[in-house]
Amino acid sequence: MDFGKAYSPDNLKFLLEGFGLTLWLAFVAIVLSFVIGCLLGVLRYARIPVLSPVVGIVVETARNLPLLLLIFFARFGLPELGIQTNMFGAAVLGLTVFEAAMIAEVVRSGLQSVEKGLVEAARSSGLSYTQTLRHIVLPIGLRRMVPPIVSQFISLLKDTSLTVIISLGELMHHANIVMGQGPEVVFPILLLVAVLYFAANYGLSLLTRRLEVRKTA
Template identity: 70%
Template sequence: MDFKQAYSADNLMFLLEGFGMTLRLALLAIVLSFIVGLLVGVVCYARIPIVSKLLGLLVEMVRNLPLLLIIFFARYGLPEFGIQLNLFWAAILALTVFEAAMIAEIVRSGLRSVDRGLVEASRASGLGAVQTLRHVVLPIGLRRMVPPLVSQFISLLKDTSLTVIISLAELTHNANIIMGQNINIVMPTLLLVAALYFVVNYALSLAARRLEVRRHA
């Protein structure tokens, strides 16, 4: 194993550029998928006639598709319909759609976990359906969703590596290019890539644990 060549200044800079792309991709996809997933999950929970069922069906369809297929569709399928996206935005769209479906189910389940007695008590006290959702169900449900949401965000960060299939210059893509230089630098490069993923994911896990401790405090 040649650690000296693997960790040369040029290779490290190239890996860090890819890591920066991975973080930007993950951060934007997390924000967008959370917003979309929260809205869809609330609508599914609210059981609005027709709309909730259609969204629920769409969520189930997306959740049961491979993410790779969605990435391929965003990159190569959408142009057939006249929608042209560059590599970055094709990846963002694919990740957002897939992760939003997962988050929507987490939100729906979290809201339904709220004690029915609390909902009925709120309605009996004069709160409307929307007020009950906003002031009672959502605050309680969101606190309960923290662990599964963070787990999903960690999965999203790891899923960004799948965008290598469309040649987006993220961490895994750049690592593959470096490893193609010399077989002796494959293992050192993989170790560094694993360490970078671990640091970010572990930080998210620690943040989730602290939030969980505060919730029970």
């Protein structure tokens, strides 16, 4: 093992550039998947004729497909249909579709966890279905679903490593290039990559715990 060679200034700069892209990719996918997932989850919960069942089929299909397949399809399948995607766009699309489906299920479950008595009380007091959903169900349900949603974000951050398969210049891709310098740098580089992933994910874990404490306070 050669830590000096592995952690040369050029190698560290190269790895941190990849880590920066990893964080940016995760951030974009998190924002998009959260917005889309919340919308899909509410539509499934609302049980709108025709629309809700269709949304349910889409969500269940995306949830039961391998994420790697979705990334491959976004990068190599869509261009065959006339939809051009670059590596970053394909990575965002694959991650967003998969995570939005996961978040949609979390949202639906969170909304369904709201006690029926509260819903019935709101309706009996004169609130419409939409008003009940907006003022009663959503605020209570969202508080309960925060920890599992943040857990999904942690999974998403780790899943960005799968985009190495389409040669996106994220952390794992850059790590593979550096490890090509020789077997003596493999362990130090993998150790550093593990530390970077751990630091990012542990930060999100601490956020989840803090939110759980506030929830129970």
